[in-house]
Each structure stands twice: as structure tokens, then as C-alpha cells.
Amino acid sequence: MGTNVSLEDKFQAYVDAENKVEPKDWMPEKYRKTLIRQISQHAHSEIIGMQPEANWITRAPSLRAKLILLAKVQDEAGHGLYLYSAAETLGEPREKMIADLQSGKAKYSSIFNYPTPSWADMGTIGWLVDGAAIQNQVMLTRTSYGPYARAMVKICKEESFHQRQGYEVVMKLAQGTPEQKAMAQESLNRWWWPSLMMFGPSDDNSPNSEQSMKWKIKRKSNDTLRQEFVDKTVPQAEYLGLTIPDPDLKWNEERGHYDFGEINWAEFYDVIKGNGPCNKERIAHHVKAHEEGAWVREAANAYAKKQAARKEGDASAA
Amino acid sequence: MAGGWLNGVKQDFTKEEALKEYFYFLADDSLVLGQQLSKWCSNGPVLEQDIAIINTALDHIGRARLLYQELARLEGGDTTEDTLAYFRDHLQFRNALLVEQPNGHWGDSVVRSFFIDTFNFYLYDALRSCNNEALRGIAEKAIKEIAYQAQWSAEWVVRLGDGTEESHAKVQKSIDDLWMWSGELFEEHPIFEVLKDDLPAFSSFKDAWVKKVAEVLKMATLVMPSPELWMQTGGRYGIHSSQLGYILGEMQSLARTYPDATW
Numbered sequence: 001m002g003t004n005v006s007l008e009d010k011f012q013a014y015v016d017a018e019n020k021v022e023p024k025d026w027m028p029e030k031y032r033k034t035l036i037r038q039i040s041q042h043a044h045s046e047i048i049g050m051q052p053e054a055n056w057i058t059r060a061p062s063l064r065a066k067l068i069l070l071a072k073v074q075d076e077a078g079h080g081l082y083l084y085s086a087a088e089t090l091g092e093p094r095e096k097m098i099a100d101l102q103s104g105k106a107k108y109s110s111i112f113n114y115p116t117p118s119w120a121d122m123g124t125i126g127w128l129v130d131g132a133a134i135q136n137q138v139m140l141t142r143t144s145y146g147p148y149a150r151a152m153v154k155i156c157k158e159e160s161f162h163q164r165q166g167y168e169v170v171m172k173l174a175q176g177t178p179e180q181k182a183m184a185q186e187s188l189n190r191w192w193w194p195s196l197m198m199f200g201p202s203d204d205n206s207p208n209s210e211q212s213m214k215w216k217i218k219r220k221s222n223d224t225l226r227q228e229f230v231d232k233t234v235p236q237a238e239y240l241g242l243t244i245p246d247p248d249l250k251w252n253e254e255r256g257h258y259d260f261g262e263i264n265w266a267e268f269y270d271v272i273k274g275n276g277p278c279n280k281e282r283i284a285h286h287v288k289a290h291e292e293g294a295w296v297r298e299a300a301n302a303y304a305k306k307q308a309a310r311k312e313g314d315a316s317a318a
Numbered sequence: 319m320a321g322g323w324l325n326g327v328k329q330d331f332t333k334e335e336a337l338k339e340y341f342y343f344l345a346d347d348s349l350v351l352g353q354q355l356s357k358w359c360s361n362g363p364v365l366e367q368d369i370a371i372i373n374t375a376l377d378h379i380g381r382a383r384l385l386y387q388e389l390a391r392l393e394g395g396d397t398t399e400d401t402l403a404y405f406r407d408h409l410q411f412r413n414a415l416l417v418e419q420p421n422g423h424w425g426d427s428v429v430r431s432f433f434i435d436t437f438n439f440y441l442y443d444a445l446r447s448c449n450n451e452a453l454r455g456i457a458e459k460a461i462k463e464i465a466y467q468a469q470w471s472a473e474w475v476v477r478l479g480d481g482t483e484e485s486h487a488k489v490q491k492s493i494d495d496l497w498m499w500s501g502e503l504f505e506e507h508p509i510f511e512v513l514k515d516d517l518p519a520f521s522s523f524k525d526a527w528v529k530k531v532a533e534v535l536k537m538a539t540l541v542m543p544s545p546e547l548w549m550q551t552g553g554r555y556g557i558h559s560s561q562l563g564y565i566l567g568e569m570q571s572l573a574r575t576y577p578d579a580t581w
Contacts, residue, residue, distance in 0.1 A: 047365070054359040061572040061581040062400045063349075063383050066356075067376060073359055074372040081365055119572055119581075169581075177579050285360065293363025295488065296424045299481025300364075306480065 015216050020146035023089040031215055034208065035145050036090050037106075038217065040097045043083035044108035046076045048101075048282050052116040053125065061119060068165055069122060075158045082155065086147040102287050104274070109133075111194050113276030120173055120180075120187035126166015128188075128195040128233065134159050135229045136199070144216040167236065174240040181241075188237070189245045196260075197268045199226040230258050327555035329508050336509035337450070338392050339412060340517055343554060344441075345385035346413035349403055350562070351434060352378030353569055354421055363424055370470060374431070377463040381456065388452045404573035408562045415553040416499035418561045422492070425478050425485070429492040432471035436530050437503045439468045440523040449516035472534045479538025490540050501549025503527070 008028055014021070021027055050073050057073065060066035084094045100106035111129055116122070137159060141152040173184035200206060200222040212218040220228075230249075237244050248261035271279070331339065355375035362368030386399035393402075416434055421427045442464050445457035478489040503520060504527070510519035528545050535542045552558060573581075 047360075050360040050368075057356045057359055058353060058568050059572050061404070061576075061579070063379060063386070063403055065581050067379050067383070070356055070359070070372055070376050070379065074369055074376065077365060077369045077372065081369070084365075172581055176581075177576065179576060180579050289361045289363070292361075293424065295482070295484050296363035296367075296478070299478050299485030302485075303477040303481045 012214070015144045018216075019144075020149060021144050022146045030211070031217075032090050034212060034215075034217060035148065036087055036092045038212075039083055039087040039090070039148055040092065040100070041107050041109075043080045043087060043097065044101045044106055045112065046080035046083060048108045048112045048286065049129075050076050050080075051282055051285055052112055052114070052278075053122060055116050056119060056122050059119070060122075065122075065169070072126070072162050072165065075162065079151075079155050079158070082151045086145075086151045089147045098290070102283060102290065104283065107272070108282075109198060110268070110271045110276065111198050112282060113271050113279045114190070114194055115278050118183055118187050120170065120183040121191070123166050123169030123171075123173060123184065124187040124191045126162050126164075127170050127236070128166075128191050129198065130159050130163040130166055131233060132195050132198040132229050134163060135225050135232075139219050139225065142216075142219060170242075171240060174242055184240070185242055188242050192245050193263060193267075194271075196226055196230070196263055197271075199223075199229070201265075201268070202263075227257055230260055234258050324552060324555055324557060327557065331509050331512050333512055334392075336512040337517075338389065339507075339509045339554075340513060341385055341389045341392065341453075342412035343414075343520075345382050345389060345402070346411050347417050347434065347438075348378045348385065349382035350411070350413045350565060351417040351431075352376075352382060353565060354417065355427070355431070357421055358427065371427075374467055374470070377460075377467065381460050381463070384456045384459075388456070400573065404570045405577075408558050408566060409556040411553075411556060411558065411562060411566070413553050413558075413562075414499070414502050415550055415559055416496065416502065418553070418559055418565060419496060419499060420561060423488065424474075425489040425492040426496070428471055428474040428478065429489065429496050431467065432475050432534070433496065433500045433531070434503070435464065435468040435471045436527055436534075437520075437523060438464045440526050441518070441520065444518045444523070448518065453517070475534055475540070476538040479535070479540040486539065489538070493535070493540060494543060497543045497547065498550050501545070501547075502551050502553060505549070505551055505554070507554050 007026055011021075011026065011028060011031070021031075053069060053073050053076075057066060057069050060069050084097060087097060088094060097106065101108065111132075116125070134156060137152050137156050141149055141156055143149045143152065170184050170187075173180040175181075203209065203221045203223045206222050209218060209221060213221070234244060234249065246261045248259065250259055251257075252259045270276070274280075352375045355371055355378065358368065358371045359375070360368065362371055382403070383399050386402045389402055390397040390399055414434070416430060419426075419430055439461075442457045442461050445453050446461060448454060448457070475489065478485040480486070504524040506519070506521055510517075510521070524545075532542050550559075
């Protein structure tokens with residue numbers, strides 16, 4: 001027990017000195033668990049997040065838009081892959097993470113439990129959802145766990161690109177026909193509040209935050225990140241001539257920030273609990289693809305084994 | 319041809335018309351296949367293969383754009399790559415019937431890709447030295463992607479064929495079911511005679527294709543149906559299977575709802 005305490009103290013001092021923790025380093029079990037939870041949740045968000053956007057690939061209204069959207073969803077699949085790999089460095093196999101996602105034990109970002117009925121959502125998601133994600137991820141490029149921080153550097157570059165592309169889609173709508181402009185506004189109306197919810201509960205109600213900050217997994221509080229996002233996004237909406245659906249939104253000269261209205265926390269917690277419009281659909285989609293692919297994965301494994309055996313046979317014959 | 323399914327289709331082409339048809343064959347194959355493959359996004363058997371198949375879809379759509387851009391130039395007026403993709407109807411599409419066949423399961427999609435990728439490999443390789451500058455440029459860029467695609471789909475055919483009993487049976491059925499759509503890739507068409515000094519006729523790739531497919535299927539322990547079996551036809555004349563209407567209906571829905579919009 002005594003040794004444990006001193007190891008933990010040493011770990012804290014190591015982290016406090018801004019050193020990166022690497023997979024083979026000693027780390028408190030709770031640090032490992034927290035990271036597995038957070039990184040796998042992040043990976044699942046990338047993977048489940050493919051669905052609401054894949055929904056529009058076949059109907060994208062120009063070939064250029066189709067290409068950009070396809071490339072974006074492909075990037076997300078790639079992010080999911082890095083993040084699963086980063087979580088695997090902590091000793092958690094990918095199969096287990098997938099099983100936890102499908103059983104509901106592991107979560108993913110609640111934002112993807114909302115549907116994408118409109119093409120404008122392809123712009124709004126890039127602009128707001130990727131924008132909110134970047135706010136969080138830029139912070140995570142400095143997170144204390146090395147593999148996670150390095151994955152974030154690469155992911156952030158691509159996410160910034162996605163955000164610009166999303167903003168461009170919204171801009172084309174906002175500057176387009178009256179129907180297109182209405183489409184952009186309607187989409188902003190739906191996504192604004194769920195985007196603010198992406199930063200998680202307010203600081204008073206965020207049970208895991210304190211320890212995560214101490215370990216430098218997290219470096220800014222939920223409310224700080226949320227405020228940064230609002231401050232950054234309001235001028236972007238103004239530039240587009242779109243109205244953010246919050247009557248309480250106004251610049252506070254004294255604070256040097258925008259004040260904004262109260263989030264509907266009942267909706268936030270209900271969607272997390274599984275009561276969002278698409279919670280069931282998203283998991284069912286994932287399970288279906290996984291089950292329909294079972295025979296393919298089995299075939300690939302069987303073939304790889306046969307090939308390995310053949311090589312061995314060749315080697316012993318030679 | 320008269321008195322059968324293709325009764326009444328256009329048979330006489332000027333050189334200018336024939337060249338455009340040639341481009342439509344290639345462009346529509348790429349667009350329709352890219353559109354079909356993109357439906358695999360978030361539905362693949364494993365994440366790595368989701369990424370691979372999206373990548374292939376991207377290549378096809380990208381290639382379609384280059385071909386439509388050249389076609390827009392040939393057509394002139396207000397034609398753009400998007401008017402060609404979104405504002406033509408099934409009668410004007412010239413893709414092979416093979417690419418509009420449903421995705422089915424992984425084996426079905428892999429076999430469909432294997433047939434067309436192998437064909438594309440020989441076709442685009444030949445186009446690198448054809449007498450049309452635009453096509454030479456496009457082929458030079460495309461051949462690298464196509465070489466990858468042809469390898470990817472052939473490897474999957476082998477993996478499924480020589481995988482488990484179940485995968486073997488499934489992919490054999492995919493081959494048997496899709497076989498009748500393969501012959502159209504090499505069929506004779508009046509445009510090839512008109513263009514014979516400048517561009518290769520698709521029939522010239524049949525022997526190489528048959529040889530390659532036989533080789534891969536042998537490695538995959540699968541049985542190759544006879545290339546002399548009855549083959550379906552019509553796509554190159556705008557006579558399609560029922561599938562294409564749904565593909566275009568979905569693809570074109572938003573663009574056609576707001577025809578005056580730019581995106």
C-alpha cells in the first residue's frame with residue numbers, strides 16, 4: 001500500500017512536470033480506466049458519427065459535394081481506427097470495445113442521436129459539431145497520455161479542414177436561393193443547442209472532471225470550453241446572416257464574453273439515457289453491419305490461417 | 319438486333335457523336351459504380367474495409383467528374399458535370415448493366431467490382447496511349463487507382479473463395495448470378511467502328527479479361543462459368559434494368575427539387 005502511494009505521487013509529479021505518459025509506464029489503474037473510457041468513447045463517436053452523414057452521400061446535390069462528404073466520412077473512419085489503436089495501447093482489445101458499444105455499456109457523443117433530415121445538416125454538422133469537437137480536441141493535443149495526444153494532433157488537422165468545408169456548405173446555402181437560406185436557418189435552429197450540450201454537464205455537475213484535470217487528461221473545464229465555442233461561433237453566424245436561436249444571447253462587455261441562455265439539461269440527460277430520436281437506430285445499424293459482416297471476417301481469418309500454414313509447409317519442405 | 323429487346327435503338331453515329339458516347343460509357347460506369355459502392359459507407363464488415371471501399375467510391379466519383387468535365391466541353395452550351403450527372407434520365411445513361419446491379423452482400427459487391435475492375439484495368443491501360451488527349455490524361459491518372467482496385471477486388475474473391483465453406487458457397491453464387499452481366503463489357507457497338515482509328519474497341523480486352531478472371535478464380539478454388547453463355551445487353555444503348563431508376567431517383571432527388579440552386 002505504501003509503495004502504491006509513493007508510485008502515485010511519483011506519477012503525479014511526472015505529469016505535473018508536463019511529461020507524457022507512455023504505454024509501458026506505470027500508471028494508476030484509475031488513470032488507465034479513465035483513458036480507456038474516454039478514448040474508446042471518442043472512437044465510438046467517430047464511428048457512430050459516420051451514420052448521420054453517410055445518410056446524405058447518395059443524395060449529395062453536386063458531384064463535388066458528394067466527393068467532399070465521402071472524403072470526410074472516410075476521415076472519420078480513419079480517426080476511429082487511430083483512436084481504437086490508441087486505446088489498445090492501454091490493454092483494451094478492439095473487439096471488447098465494440099462489444100461494449102453494442103451492449104450500451106460504452107457511450108458515444110450524444111449529438112449523433114439526432115437525425116439529419118436536411119442537406120443543410122451536412123454543413124451545420126461540419127460547422128458546429130466539428131467546431132465543438134475541435135474546441136475539445138485542441139486541448140487534448142496536450143493531454144498527458146502520449147498516444148492519445150499524438151492521435152489528436154493528426155485528427156485536429158483534419159477536423160479543422162472539415163469545419164471549414166462545413167462552413168462553406170452553410171455559406172453556399174445562406175447566400176443561395178430563399179429556400180436554401182431557410183434550409184440553413186432551420187438546420188441551425190435544430191443543432192445549436194445540442195452542439196452546446198456536446199461539452200458535457202456544467203462544471204458543478206461534472207463528477208469526473210476534477211481528477212481528469214489533476215492528471216492533465218483534461219486541461220479546461222466543460223464550461224470554459226463551451227464559452228470559447230460560443231464566443232468563436234457567434235460572429236461566424238453573424239457573417240452568414242443567420243440567427244442563433246437563443247433570445248438570451250448577448251455580448252457582455254464586462255466579462256468579455258457572450259452570455260447565453262440555459263441549456264435544456266433534461267433533454268441532455270434523456271438523450272444520454274437512450275431516449276434521443278436515433279439512439280436505437282444508431283446501435284441497431286452498427287450491430288446489423290457487424291453481424292452481416294461476420295461471415296466475411298471469418299472467411300478472411302480462415303484464409304489467413306491457411307496461407308500461414310501453407311507458408312510453414314513450404315518452409316519445412318525446403 | 320431488330321425484332322428483339324433492343325429494337326429501335328440508335329445505330330448510326332457521326333464521329334463526334336461516337337466520341338461522346340465513348341465518354342458516356344466510361345463516365346456513367348464510374349458514376350453509377352461509385353454511387354453504389356458509397357452505400358457501403360458505415361456498413362462494411364470491418365472498419366478497415368469500410369475505409370477501403372469508401373476510398374474506391376471516391377476514386378470512381380473523382381474519375382466520373384473528370385470525364386463529365388470533358389463531356390461538358392464536348393456538349394457545349396450550359397452543360398456542366400452536374401447537369402450531366404443530375405439532369406439526365408435513365409434513357410440517357412450509358413453505363414454497363416453490371417454496375418447498376420444491387421450491392422447485395424459483401425461477396426456480391428466484391429465480384430461486381432472484380433469483373434469491372436479487371437475490365438477497367440485493360441481498358442485504361444490501353445487508353446494511356448490512345449489518340450485522344452483528354453482520355454490519355456485521365457487514364458494516366460486513373461490507372462494507378464484502378465490497379466489498386468483490381469488487386470483489392472481480386473484478393474477478396476480469393477479470400478472468400480478459399481476462406482470458409484460458407485464464404486466459398488456464397489461467392490460462387492455471386493459469380494454465377496453476376497456472370498450474365500459481364501459479357502456486355504466486351505460487346506460490339508457501332509461507335510467502335512466509327513472510332514477505330516483513335517480509340518480501342520472494348521471487345522479487344524475480352525481475351526485478357528477471360529484469362530485473368532480464370533486465373534483468379536482458380537486461385538480462389540471457384541468455378542468459372544463459360545464466357546459463351548447468354549449475356550445481357552442494353553446499357554450502352556440506354557436500355558437498363560429496373561435498378562437504375564432507383565439509383566438515379568435517390569441520387570438526383572435534391573438537385574432536382576431545387577433546380578435553380580447552386581451548392
